[in-house]
Amino acid sequence: MINKINIALVDDHNLFRKGLIRLINMGDTQQRYHILFEADNGNQFKDKMVTPPFPDIILMDIDMPEVDGFEAVEWLQRTHGDVKVLVMTMLESESAILRMLRMGVRGYIHKDIEVEELQAALETIAANGFYYSEAASEVLQQNLNGLERSGNKVHLSENEREFIKWATTDLTYQQIADKMNLSVKTIDGYREALFKKLGVKTRVTLALYAVKHGLVEL
Amino acid sequence: MINKINIALVDDHNLFRKGLIRLINMGDTQQRYHILFEADNGNQFKDKMVTPPFPDIILMDIDMPEVDGFEAVEWLQRTHGDVKVLVMTMLESESAILRMLRMGVRGYIHKDIEVEELQAALETIAANGFYYSEAASEVLQQNLNGLERSGNKVHLSENEREFIKWATTDLTYQQIADKMNLSVKTIDGYREALFKKLGVKTRVTLALYAVKHGLVEL
DNA sequence: CCTGAAAAGAGGATTTTTCCCCTATTTGAT
């Protein structure tokens, strides 16, 4: 047990991070864990992931400003595929859980858990395992046997995801097109494709769908 | 300094509470603070406030299930007027801040603050003072001269409430008018009034407002 | 390496809906 396990925290609540550090250290009688760095959001996190040392485990929130947890994990899988991610969030929607599991995170737990569960999760992941909360396990279960049939697997492209976020604002499609450096016509194509895929008829219900499925935060 | 200062925590994130306790104790070199109890939400909090001992200071979140922070503080002012409340929340909307200040809380701070600020707030309040974050102070300032007039507690009429529900569907205004047995023009009046009152610019953000504030279920 | 089908990006044209501003009744409370 010579090498410490390096941990990084990515969460936009400073106080939550600081408290978490205390909690981790508290249960860490053998001084195995070392908090390598903290980050306020995905952007700051990316910045800190360019130069070594890199963390072994990352505790990642989802709902954060600028770059959210989904984007951060996606980026991470591309650039640092070996780093283990433990998602800690308030979001327990099926789509949020599935999206994270699909990207191969090592654990998914709710923020409102007992300290013991957090420590169990950390130890499991440190020991190269996977730790899923009850809610996450259920979702996993239900989606294992029946993955293909019920066409609920609506795949959204990156651009579609980004568009959906803008669609929940007061911006017009023209303004969204400018933001995304694309033609309004392309944007309009995304809109139409999403209406079909998601079974909605207006931008209003598209926005509500996005909220319901954790694609955007309120 | 014989008597300890009893503190109660009301917040629905267990992990946040536990971390907070660590943070409070950490800065408490003289062992002045004692965590009397914790509560998951306003209901549980009320239950714990029926039998002594009572806390001196309550750290209160706003966004909680069942009974939220507003209700809890309101109840507290009626039943335990002497207990000091320090609001700790992610909400920095003017209306939230004002509502709490009007009810006479002793402090209002954002959850995303430095540990030092938390400790300063606690000490100030323990010393019988008031501690407002910068955001809260600004709101206070702006509302000192002109307190009565603009009742910002947005009152919605019954029809406006019903309209808002329909507005979160795929129905057009014409169809909503039919549903409500009113002229499209009347509906359009509701729309415009609500846009003004709620500070939104499109039906999309109106719908999101409705969801956010529990006017409609997702 | 080539190819052909699919997906992504973009344009034109048109209709429907949303949004905005201004005016006019009616009703009820002060």
Added chain:
DNA sequence: ATCAAATAGGGGAAAAATCCTCTTTTCAGG
């Protein structure tokens, strides 16, 4: 009597939504 709401209308600009066509890119299979 007056003032403020709720209801309703007209007219018009802006945005959203629908439908069709057209290139360019991408990528798997021959």
